[in-house]
Amino acid sequence: MNYAFAERVSQMESSVIREILKVTERPEVISFAGGLPAPELFPLKEIKAAFCHVLESGDPSVLQYSTTEGFLPLREYIASKMREKGSEAGPDNILVTNGSQQALDLLAKLFINPGDVVLVERPSYLGAIQTFRSYQARFISVPADNEGIDVEAMESAIKKQRPKLVYLTPTFKNPTGVTMSLERRWAVADLLGKYKVPLIEDDPYGELRYRGEPLPPVKSFDGSGRVIYLSTFSKTIAPGLRLGWIVADRALIRKLVLAKQGTDLHTGTLVQWAVQSYLENSDVSGHVRAIRKEYGRRRDIMLEEMEKNFPHDISWTRPDGGMFLWVTMPEHFDTVQLLGRAIEEKVAYVPGAPFYPDRDGLNTMRLNFSNSTPGQIKNGIQRLARLFSSCLNDTGIN
Numbered sequence: 001m002n003y004a005f006a007e008r009v010s011q012m013e014s015s016v017i018r019e020i021l022k023v024t025e026r027p028e029v030i031s032f033a034g035g036l037p038a039p040e041l042f043p044l045k046e047i048k049a050a051f052c053h054v055l056e057s058g059d060p061s062v063l064q065y066s067t068t069e070g071f072l073p074l075r076e077y078i079a080s081k082m083r084e085k086g087s088e089a090g091p092d093n094i095l096v097t098n099g100s101q102q103a104l105d106l107l108a109k110l111f112i113n114p115g116d117v118v119l120v121e122r123p124s125y126l127g128a129i130q131t132f133r134s135y136q137a138r139f140i141s142v143p144a145d146n147e148g149i150d151v152e153a154m155e156s157a158i159k160k161q162r163p164k165l166v167y168l169t170p171t172f173k174n175p176t177g178v179t180m181s182l183e184r185r186w187a188v189a190d191l192l193g194k195y196k197v198p199l200i201e202d203d204p205y206g207e208l209r210y211r212g213e214p215l216p217p218v219k220s221f222d223g224s225g226r227v228i229y230l231s232t233f234s235k236t237i238a239p240g241l242r243l244g245w246i247v248a249d250r251a252l253i254r255k256l257v258l259a260k261q262g263t264d265l266h267t268g269t270l271v272q273w274a275v276q277s278y279l280e281n282s283d284v285s286g287h288v289r290a291i292r293k294e295y296g297r298r299r300d301i302m303l304e305e306m307e308k309n310f311p312h313d314i315s316w317t318r319p320d321g322g323m324f325l326w327v328t329m330p331e332h333f334d335t336v337q338l339l340g341r342a343i344e345e346k347v348a349y350v351p352g353a354p355f356y357p358d359r360d361g362l363n364t365m366r367l368n369f370s371n372s373t374p375g376q377i378k379n380g381i382q383r384l385a386r387l388f389s390s391c392l393n394d395t396g397i398n
């Protein structure tokens, strides 16, 4: 059937990640490809108790339609956490969403006309690129190093291209794991005020720190009120809940409410009540500590194994938190082509190119360390190391 789709549909591409995940569902493949948390760490018992608690309360409102903004006690909890991070937020500054991904979609729906420019760092979260692209955004991408986005390059790109929005993941970025330095956070916040451009600060991984001291979000330096902060319970509790939030000034929250009404009226009442009950009645900080400890251990094992086995011409990031690290192969390598051979060797990664809006970064790849056991990490890295060594031998590089 030939459907007469809207023009923007031509921009919607199937995600490489989703396609790869299909292949890596085979149990013999060790997959560093997905971005999944470790399911054995989900607080299954506590979440079950929380759902039972709210259903047994006898209050039928738990199954009723509710407000688009989100469950007030949950928004109060989120606002108090934001204040602990140095950002002056109250419940009226919060919109509860179906995960951060919905937040990105709602923001794109509000801001992006076809052809509008979005400034992103290189590389950037694939899911955000896809969403902005589906609203027919154009991209300017600015280089980033081990301290985050290059602020000078960002300023000159803003001057030249006047972007409608900036999108950054300053802490433990997906895909590289890199964190923006404190100085650059200040500098970025200054630029937003100077050029009157809004920033979407996407922060799903901030709580997952394994080393070093926490850094305040850019939102906490937001003198001009231009930072739209996103976070989620996907990485600290469970992604299947589909629960995230937006923090922004009230005028923007009111517009977002209108946008969300057209999408889904509101986020599920039951899940919001249950998560709020879980947050109130369980040892959430103990749970997050346990995740940090285990993911930190997995990251260490992956890094150690790479150090021992990877050939010299390959470099990689050493993130202080999050779920990913980023590998850079010698210039001429094409990690999309190499993936087929990796899967034959029963190990998978995500090629780096889709994380660049201009499909650059052909010699890069993302590895996830949260979703494999220590034994799988060791075996998987050894398989990758053998593959890389044989490819480098084939090309005469060592």
Ligand SMILES: Cc1ncc(COP(=O)(O)O)c(C=O)c1O
Residues within 6 Å of the ligand: 035, 098, 099, 100, 101, 102, 125, 127, 169, 174, 202, 204, 231, 232, 233, 234, 239, 243, 244
């Ligand atoms: C940077 C970034 N933003 C947003 C999301 C979407 O998260 P959620 O599960 O809250 O929709 C992800 C998920 O991996 C992510 O890495």
